[in-house]
Amino acid sequence: MSTINYSEKIPNNVNLSEDRTLQRALEHWQPNYLQWWRDMGPEGSVDFDVYLRTAINVTPEGWAHFGHVKMPDYRWGIFLAQQENGRKVNFGEHKGEAAWQEVPGEHRANLRRMIVTQGDTEPASVEQQRHLGLTAPSNYDLRNLFQINVEEGRHLWAMVYLLHKHFGRDGREEAEALLQRNSGDQDKPRILEAFNEPTPDWLAFYMFTYFTDRDGKFQLNALAESGFDPLSRTCRFMLTEEAHHMFVGESGISRVLQRTAQIMKQHGIEDPEEVRRHGVIDLPTVQRYLNFHFSVTIDLFGADQSSNAAAFYSSGLKGRYEETKRDDDHLLKNNQYKILDIADGKLTEREVPMLNALNEVLRDDYIRDSIAGVGRWNKVLEKAGVNFRLTTPHKAFNRHIGTFAGQRISPDGRVISEAEWQANVRNWLPSEEDRAYVASLMGRVVEPGKMANWIAPPPVGINRQPIDFEYVRFN
Numbered sequence: 001m002s003t004i005n006y007s008e009k010i011p012n013n014v015n016l017s018e019d020r021t022l023q024r025a026l027e028h029w030q031p032n033y034l035q036w037w038r039d040m041g042p043e044g045s046v047d048f049d050v051y052l053r054t055a056i057n058v059t060p061e062g063w064a065h066f067g068h069v070k071m072p073d074y075r076w077g078i079f080l081a082q083q084e085n086g087r088k089v090n091f092g093e094h095k096g097e098a099a100w101q102e103v104p105g106e107h108r109a110n111l112r113r114m115i116v117t118q119g120d121t122e123p124a125s126v127e128q129q130r131h132l133g134l135t136a137p138s139n140y141d142l143r144n145l146f147q148i149n150v151e152e153g154r155h156l157w158a159m160v161y162l163l164h165k166h167f168g169r170d171g172r173e174e175a176e177a178l179l180q181r182n183s184g185d186q187d188k189p190r191i192l193e194a195f196n197e198p199t200p201d202w203l204a205f206y207m208f209t210y211f212t213d214r215d216g217k218f219q220l221n222a223l224a225e226s227g228f229d230p231l232s233r234t235c236r237f238m239l240t241e242e243a244h245h246m247f248v249g250e251s252g253i254s255r256v257l258q259r260t261a262q263i264m265k266q267h268g269i270e271d272p273e274e275v276r277r278h279g280v281i282d283l284p285t286v287q288r289y290l291n292f293h294f295s296v297t298i299d300l301f302g303a304d305q306s307s308n309a310a311a312f313y314s315s316g317l318k319g320r321y322e323e324t325k326r327d328d329d330h331l332l333k334n335n336q337y338k339i340l341d342i343a344d345g346k347l348t349e350r351e352v353p354m355l356n357a358l359n360e361v362l363r364d365d366y367i368r369d370s371i372a373g374v375g376r377w378n379k380v381l382e383k384a385g386v387n388f389r390l391t392t393p394h395k396a397f398n399r400h401i402g403t404f405a406g407q408r409i410s411p412d413g414r415v416i417s418e419a420e421w422q423a424n425v426r427n428w429l430p431s432e433e434d435r436a437y438v439a440s441l442m443g444r445v446v447e448p449g450k451m452a453n454w455i456a457p458p459p460v461g462i463n464r465q466p467i468d469f470e471y472v473r474f475n
Contacts, residue, residue: 003057004079011077013058014161025164026078029175033157036179037072041126042133042149046072049473050146051462053244055079058237066463068473074150078161081236089227091323091330092316099229103166107315110308111228112167114318116174117191118219119159120181122152124195125208127183132205135442137452141202143462143471144248148209151241158234166230193400194296201438202455203256203281207293210249211370215300217242218321218366225319250373251458254380256281258456261384270388276437280454283381283388285438288430290390291411294370295398301363303402304339310355320358321365337361340396341403345415347396367395398429446472 004013009027016023038046049068056065058081087099103111126149136142156178163171181188189196194212199205220242224235260280269275272282302309312318313332320326328335335354340347354361371392378389394413396404408421411428445452449468461467 004055004077006056006075006077011075011079013079016078019165022165025172026161029160029164029172032176032179033076033153033160034072036123037153040123040130040182041153042071042146043130045133045146046070047475048146049475051143051465051469051471052147052150053463055237055241058082058240071146071150074153076150076154076157078157079154079237080230080233083229083233087229087232089316090225091319092227092314093331094227094316095330097227097316099227099232101229103228107228107317108167110312110315110317111231112163112170112174114223114312115159115162115231116178118223119156119163119174119178120191121195121216122156122159123178124181124183124190124192125212126152127190128195128197128199128208129205132199132202135202135444137202137442137445137455138450138457139446139448139471140458140461140467140469141252141455142446144244145205146472148245148248151245155238155241158238162230162234192300194300197296200435201442202252203286203289203438204293206249206252206256207289208249209245210253210373211293211297212300213242213245213249214370214373215297215366217246218362218369219300221321222318222323222362225323227316250376252455253286253377255456255458256286256454257283257377257380258384259454260286261381261386262456264386265384279441281438281441283386283390284427285430285434287390288428288434289438290374291393291397292429294392298363298367298395299399299401301366302359304360305352305356306359307356309358310353313355313358321362339403342407342415347409347413347415363395367392393428446474 004011008017010016010023010030016026047070050071051066052069052074053064053066054069054075058079089095089097089099129145129149132145133142136145160175160178163175167174181190183190184196184198199208217239220235220239224232224239226232260275260283263278263280264270264275267278272284275282323330332354336351337354337357337360338349338351339357339360341350342348374390374392381388393411394409396407396409396413397411399405399407399409408416408418410416410424441452441454443452448470451457457467461469462471465471
């Protein structure tokens with residue numbers, strides 16, 4: 001069923017009303033979710049009318065309806081992509097078998113763990129961003145923040161449905177726990193460390209949505225290859241929503257660069273302190289934020305070598321990015337992959353079995369995709385006639401997981417001493433002064449069509465609306 005039924009208490013396209021036990025369990029979870037949204041969702045936004053996109057079907061031809069709605073009234077629900085007739089498991093030891101509609105008993109624990117970990121990231125990002133509405137640079141940007149927030153909430157629903165439907169009491173308990181952990185909480189933090197980092201300002205938000213939501217794209221693509229068909233269909237639909245999150249990040253940074261470049265050319269200045277005196281974000285600070293968010297995000301892919309990753313792949317649970325487009329046997333038992341190591345004080349490469357290096361395979365795919373977007377940012381600077389260029393740091397830089405955890409590696413990929421690291425870290429990662437300066441720019445601008453001084457307007461509005469459209473109405 002491609003059309004979503006909005007007449008039910010929980011909108012869905014999975015015939016929820018035919019499974020009364022499941023329906024009652026999810027209706028019991030729903031008030032707890034709404035309470036979490038009131039407590040931990042976007043601060044002070046309950047009465048705003050927001051121009052939001054809502055899914056009306058799951059076909060690729062067009063699934064979105066736009067209209068003003070109060071966020072607590074947003075119709076969160078359960079939407080799976082259309083089922084593919086005759087779909088097979090496309091990799092691992094079950095390759096060629098019919099895709100599973102129920103959880104294979106021997107893979108139950110691993111599947112639950114994967115779903116819980118993915119599900120935990122969705123409310124975490126809402127919690128990380130809950131104060132940003134108070135410092136939005138424009139009405140347009142405020143709407144984009146809220147669109148991301150409601151979609152992350154719906155992605156939580158997607159994972160909770162799988163837990164309730166396929167994992168019995170264990171699944172119900174895990175679904176409750178997803179609302180009990182909170183980003184940055186000392187006692188009950190979120191599972192992955194990147195989702196316990198604060199997102200204190202809009203430069204950090206744009207970097208998060210560019211880099212960390214891009215991790216979501218790659219993780220969801222790998223899970224969309226799963227032999228467990230309900231997980232695959234869930235992730236395939238989530239990916240249609242994830243694209244907007246990355247657009248917000250990429251276009252947001254482009255607009256920051258455009259405005260800074262405009263001020264630099266207008267006043268004939270390059271010195272960062274001079275640039276700051278004009279109330280925009282200097283380019284070295286943008287680079288330091290980039291270094292931080294890139295390095296934190298690539299840690300999310302896990303250790304360079306992982307027996308878990310090998311087991312997930314061989315079991316048919318989690319594939320590679322665009323698995324079916326790859327030209328190999330999709331078993332990988334005899335394949336090798338080069339990973340980085342340190343020998344004699346230098347970075348070196350060594351070959352390891354590819355099955356154990358699948359985290360690194362996915363990380364390298366992600367890095368190539370990220371670098372392409374940074375190239376597009378540099379075109380903004382080039383077009384403006386500014387000589388500065390942004391770069392992604394070496395993948396061993398500022399790592400806290402895997403081979404390079406605790407190692408001191410410079411952004412250009414040199415193994416360095418602790419003394420050299422301490423002497424240069426303020427040039428490589430955002431300092432307290434950098435964050436304080438960016439925070440000082442964060443004044444709220446909500447009049448339609450107006451922009452904060454530090455960011456350029458977008459080239460076009462949402463859904464062919466003008467830039468000065470009232471995307472968020474304040475009641």
